[in-house]
Amino acid sequence: MTLFNDDQRAASKTSGRRYAIFFRLASATPIRLWSGFGDFPMPEDAVETTDGAIYKGLSELPNLPAIDALVNGRASRLDFTLSAPDPDGSLRDAADSDAVAVRFKAVRLGLWPLGADWAPVGPMRWIWRGTADQTRLNHNRADPLQPVTAMTLSVSSLFAGRRQQKASFWTPEDQALDAPNDTAFDQVALLSEGLEKKWPKG
Amino acid sequence: MALPRWPFAGDLAYRRSVRAYIAGAAATGGRGATGEQSIARFDGGGFWVAEEICSLRSDAAVRLWSSWAARLDGGASPVIVPLKHRVSAVPGIDSAVLASAAALRATLLSVQITGSGAPFAGGRFTINHAAWGPRLYEIIEAADEGSGLWTLTTRTPLRQAHALSAALDFNDPRFVARLTNPAEFPISEDGAVANPTGRATWAEWGEAVA
Numbered sequence: 043m044t045l046f047n048d049d050q051r052a053a054s055k056t057s058g059r060r061y062a063i064f065f066r067l068a069s070a071t072p073i074r075l076w077s078g079f080g081d082f083p084m085p086e087d088a089v090e091t092t093d094g095a096i097y098k099g100l101s102e103l104p105n106l107p108a109i110d111a112l113v114n115g116r117a118s119r120l121d122f123t124l125s126a127p128d129p130d131g132s133l134r135d136a137a138d139s140d141a142v143a144v145r146f147k148a149v150r151l152g153l154w155p156l157g158a159d160w161a162p163v164g165p166m167r168w169i170w171r172g173t174a175d176q177t178r179l180n181h182n183r184a185d186p187l188q189p190v191t192a193m194t195l196s197v198s199s200l201f202a203g204r205r206q207q208k209a210s211f212w213t214p215e216d217q218a219l220d221a222p223n224d225t226a227f228d229q230v231a232l233l234s235e236g237l238e239k240k241w242p243k244g
Numbered sequence: 245m246a247l248p249r250w251p252f253a254g255d256l257a258y259r260r261s262v263r264a265y266i267a268g269a270a271a272t273g274g275r276g277a278t279g280e281q282s283i284a285r286f287d288g289g290g291f292w293v294a295e296e297i298c299s300l301r302s303d304a305a306v307r308l309w310s311s312w313a314a315r316l317d318g319g320a321s322p323v324i325v326p327l328k329h330r331v332s333a334v335p336g337i338d339s340a341v342l343a344s345a346a347a348l349r350a351t352l353l354s355v356q357i358t359g360s361g362a363p364f365a366g367g368r369f370t371i372n373h374a375a376w377g378p379r380l381y382e383i384i385e386a387a388d389e390g391s392g393l394w395t396l397t398t399r400t401p402l403r404q405a406h407a408l409s410a411a412l413d414f415n416d417p418r419f420v421a422r423l424t425n426p427a428e429f430p431i432s433e434d435g436a437v438a439n440p441t442g443r444a445t446w447a448e449w450g451e452a453v454a
């Protein structure tokens with residue numbers, strides 16, 4: 043299965059690669075953002091349960107190339123940062139009070155190709171699934187005229203948890219617990235290719 | 245709440261030049277092994293940016309400018325920025341209304357126009373949206389369908405869905421913006437310069453205003 047259908051591939055050939063990137067955080071009131079400017083209506087699908095839900099534009103130029111590392115499997119955790127002028131500290135308060143509400147909620151990233159007239163082509167594709175972890179706040183008062191609050195949401199993939207087991211050898215001792223006379227695992231210690239594990243000594 | 249209206253742009257006595265354009269974001273993934281370069285745009289149509297240079301020829305003008313430096317809150321409050329224009333003005337249009345409903349993010353508008361003028365590519369107009377306020381649009385293609393009906397291809401994508409017969413304002417192109425150069429916006433007052441020059445840059449306001 044390919045990610046995009048023929049119409050979408052044809053559109054990207056004739057009008058250049060234009061994508062809208064969507065971010066959905068499934069908190070009690072879902073947070074819906076997209077990479078462009080203004081509102082973007084989204085039809086109902088397996089992820090987005092509200093038909094015609096409005097995704098809010100990030101309006102400025104977001105720094106999105108980091109998603110590439112995420113989707114292509116090179117990173118298992120990504121920090122989303124939004125910063126805005128915040129003269130009265132209201133954004134900081136809001137982010138503080140919402141920190142608990144977003145924890146462990148599902149985060150989805152989606153990709154929707156746009157055609158020559160900036161209208162979406164074909165179906166929306168959800169390309170990544172993760173879990174919201176923690177929020178951080180950075181209140182920068184370096185310029186007193188324009189204090190800026192940056193809010194960071196750390197999102198991890200399903201492979202970044204602490205409970206995730208490390209890869210380990212299946213040792214002859216392990217096997218001996220189940221089948222004392224089985225010698226099939228006796229040579230496992232010699233299989234060192236691509237692994238740096240040191241055999242326990244003594 | 246009525247938004248304040250930026251007074252300098254509307255007055256040709258102050259205006260020296262203005263440059264309004266649609267800004268976008270493109271990211272390149274570099275050149276691949278096959279020699280193909282991949283550039284992706286992810287801004288979904290972009291937003292308006294204006295750069296403006298004003299000549300402040302009187303003490304009153306300098307005081308007015310300085311009061312706006314305080315009023316704009318370092319770019320945190322929205323303001324309506326008019327673009328008093330000459331080249332991109334479309335003359336002779338008495339009224340222009342949508343001839344069919346337009347969806348959110350539409351770029352193809354069917355418009356009923358009365359008057360002697362005709363829209364052309366490069367012309368700019370404003371639609372005053374109920375929630376998003378006045379927003380600027382530029383015609384990139386105008387097709388005459390006969391008897392005053394025109395099909396306009398526009399940028400940026402429509403900010404808000406509109407029912408039939410919403411008005412297009414060709415006479416006063418303007419958009420809701422925020423100041424993006426608060427640091428260099430204030431002008432110095434040394435008394436020696438006869439015509440201090442004020443510079444303001446604007447970016448379209450990214451939220452609904454009502």
